[in-house]
Amino acid sequence: MSVPTNPQQTKPSFMGTDTPGRLDVEFTMESPDFLPGGGPEHMIIGLDPIPDSIVPCFAAGTLIAGPEGERRVEDLAIGDPVTTADGRSVAVKWIGRTTVSPRFRPAERLDPVRIRAGAFGDGVPACDLMVTADHGMVLDGMVINAGALVNGTSVQRIDWRCLGDSLTYYHVETEAHDVIQANGAAAETYVDYVARTSFDNFAEYLALYGQETAVAELAMPRISAARLVPEALRARLAAGDRQTA
Structure with missing residues (x-):
């Protein structure tokens, strides 16, 4: 699934979490009908970190x-x-x-x-x-x-x-x-x-x-x-x- 990048359609906001390195992105959909069935007006996508910070061990x-x-x-x-x-x-x-x-x-x-x-x-x-x-x-x-x-x-x-x-x-x-x-x-x-x-x-x-x-x-x-x-x-x-x- 893709999220439209047109600023008239989406308004992303960023939220911290209790999980180190994790980022949640909330999208507010002004025109949600790009999704099948209309879709939600709000969407939260959780982004887990790629483990690129392995320490010397x-x-x-x-x-x-x-x-x-x-x-x-x-x-x-x-x-x-x-x-x-x-x-x-x-x-x-x-x-x-x-x-x-x-x-x-x-x-x-x-x-x-x-x-x-x-x-x-x-x-x-x-x-x-x-x-x-x-x-x-x-x-x-x-x-x-x-x-x-x-x-x-x-x-x-x-x-x-x-x-x-x-x-x-x-x-x-x-x-x-x-x-x-x-x-x-x-x-x-x-x-x-x-x-x-x-x-x-x-x-x-x-x-x-x-x-x-x-x-x-x-x-x-x-x-x-x-x-x-x-x-x-x-x-x-x-x-x-x-x-x-």
């Missing part, structure tokens, strides 16, 4: 290192200790969670990326790791978006159509922007260049802490494009590519 099943061993990211709770790449134990401040549907394909920069076991070196990661393309992996003193590391074999973008009806992602926030071990590979914790409002459970954060707080970013350069990855690192990834092929 770990897929369910990712193993996060802690003092007592690894735990699946979805099993972590606020206050649980996790182990940083330099051996410190820090507490989980919050676990952001978001569930998306692949029915509407998000932007390429937000594609899921699979990092094969051994892609970064012997046993790193220890098993396949899936993150969003904008999630930062830590290599050679740099935070590098996973999407910039894609080489087609050991680091691959995943076709959304292979992921079923929905996919749940998790992000781990600690008191500072830090480096933790995910499936044995160094990866960043949450940093607020993407707002916490992007997560489904943002209300939980507000209930706990009252308002959003800034997170000081790691003192490391960040690389978000493949062309900026240093040649030496690209060569090493290519060697890992051959080993995992």
